């Protein structure tokens with residue numbers, strides 16, 4: 001192939017199959033990946049947005065335009081991954097046939113080119129009288145059964161180990177593509193969502209990433225949710241949680257599913273049914289609470305924001321029905337709430353006690369708010385579950401396994417070839433290996449020593 | 462606790478070993494080189510016992526887990542891994558002087574851990590209670606350790622290559638104990654051949670664990686992303702030797718940059734960036 005007559009498609013192929021491109025893409029991927037570890041991704045914290053000039057700021061708009069806030073899904077990042085894949089495929093198309101030939105149809109004779117490329121070689125002087133059978137038997141004894149070829153009055157013997165190890169690198173390369181494919185399958189056919197179930201309740205749907213309700217196809221009941229704590233060094237429970245545990249029962253059309261009644265779900269031990277997997281991911285309390293604000297009675301749920309008559313709004317931070325463990329000397333229900341004033345000034349936090357109207361009055365005066373009195377409420381714990389379906393995950397694991405095996409074989413189980421060429425009373429031994437030269441040299445030395453011992457010695461009359 | 466005193470002893474042995482290697486580099490006295498290796502192996506043996514004891518002590522306290530769950534435990538395990546990988550290379554190739562460029566990493570880790578980090582054994586939060594933690598940490602840190610060795614060897618390569626260029630080889634001095642650049646290049650490659658599969662395994666076990674705990678094997682959290690950055694750099698290194706213009710010095714630099722990225726992945730992400738691995742609660 002002369003350089004002048006290369007067609008355009010040839011040149012394109014050359015570029016896409018080149019290792020220089022591989023180096024460029026890998027280093028570029030490493031460099032640009034840093035961006036997303038420094039700039040927050042996805043949901044932006046308001047402080048961050050403010051710190052780079054807000055949504056009106058030039059920097060904010062530039063970052064948004066370049067997709068820096070979701071950069072691993074931006075077109076240019078995905079484009080780099082596609083380029084890497086094309087590079088891999090082109091390289092494979094270009095090289096695999098050659099490697100396949102080496103693995104399946106070895107050169108069984110020692111050419112001068114092979115001799116020059118050998119990892120190591122030696123020459124032994126042997127009596128000319130040694131015949132084909134003698135040599136073959138001796139080589140078989142020390143190196144394994146050879147392929148014997150006679151060419152130009154010379155005898156060529158060839159042995160090899162693990163020719164298939166040549167394909168390992170391509171296994172590693174294929175595994176990269178396989179992992180990409182698994183990720184794509186998961187993106188197209190899978191979903192991720194969330195469901196919160198108060199203790200005792202049953203749900204049959206979950207909320208996906210886009211905020212849409214989607215049916216599960218079966219029902220899920222939370223029988224119980226508990227948090228247990230480690231023992232403190234001095235005895236009694238500490239603040240350190242030991243286990244978050246949900247007890248769940250799955251039903252289909254109201255009938256309990258065998259094996260899924262009162263099933264245990266804890267962190268690191270997910271529960272899977274019909275391809276949908278549930279993970280213990282959060283917890284909290286839910287319920288209704290009654291307040292009086294001035295003269296108005298108000299019912300507030302644990303998660304929602306309630307609007308007060310004067311235009312301000314409030315939400316509950318936490319509530320207890322007996323405050324005595326937290327405020328010694330006091331008793332009865334208590335709630336801590338945030339109030340956002342109507343004029344969108346800063347929010348204030350206050351404590352409201354059911355049995356101590358004086359204290360509430362004092363808080364109201366201090367913060368110039370109406371008097372807010374907590375009347376009490378009922379609360380149940382809820383369990384928050386991540387809901388996932390990912391039919392591509394097996395492809396990713398198979399790819400990962402292939403990558404590990406491929407790397408191991410490519411680095412530690414080299415393809416070894418040894419040629420013996422005998423003619424004119426000279427035996428040339430040449431060996432080639434893809435890795436582990438030192439061990440291979442030792443093997444060759446041993447072979448040389450043993451051949452010397454068996455062939456040179458015996459001939460002496 | 463006994464394990465704590467043994468860790469202190471380990472630190473002292475690593476310090477003496479480092480010192481011996483420095484003296485060996487300057488004076489080329491074979492006995493001192495041998496002493497450097499012996500001190501390193503002794504420290505390693507003591508540390509192995511200390512790690513085992515710490516493991517047992519955690520069970521005695523009723524919070525049993527492998528000693529690899531917080532910063533102190535990880536940095537100590539990192540030092541142990543570095544000495545292990547160095548020890549293997551030392552036993553196999555007998556280029557003692559490499560110790561002068563590798564043992565300081567282990568010494569630095571031990572000193573930081575023993576002097577500045579809280580070494581209490583604490584119970585594991587729910588997300589960390591998994592066997593995957595052990596597999597993940599072992600493979601990652603053995604990989605990091607191999608990269609530390611590769612980095613030390615690469616620094617030697619660059620120093621040696623520079624002096625060979627200037628042609629003052631005959632002058633003898635410190636550099637004459639250095640292995641030839643060809644050998645250093647080969648050792649660099651061999652260390653990364655060990656480190657890269659281990660890092661790959663570390664990333665995969667991490668992904669498997671994340672999938673068990675949270676239902677996603679990959680979420681582009683800063684720690685995950687940095688481990689991938691490290692992986693890209695060493696993947697580039699592995700292809701450098703087949704690429705025109707990339708062999709030799711450039712490959713040595715890739716190895717050094719790779720280790721800098723490794724250290725950032727290990728420490729920088731926790732100290733400077735935020736994410737899942739800061740374990741700030743559920």
Ligand code: HEM
Nearest residue numbers: 017018019022084087088091169172173176410696699703
């Ligand atoms: C992330 C992607 C990649 C990974 C993980 C990877 C992995 C590997 C590994 C582990 C080796 C063996 C290295 C050695 O023996 O020292 C290798 C060799 C090689 N890779 Fe890649 N590679 C990737 C991408 C690519 C790409 C895009 C190309 C395209 C040109 C490529 C071309 C090659 C070639 C030509 C070899 C040498 C094969 C041989 O020894 O005959 N690799 N690769």
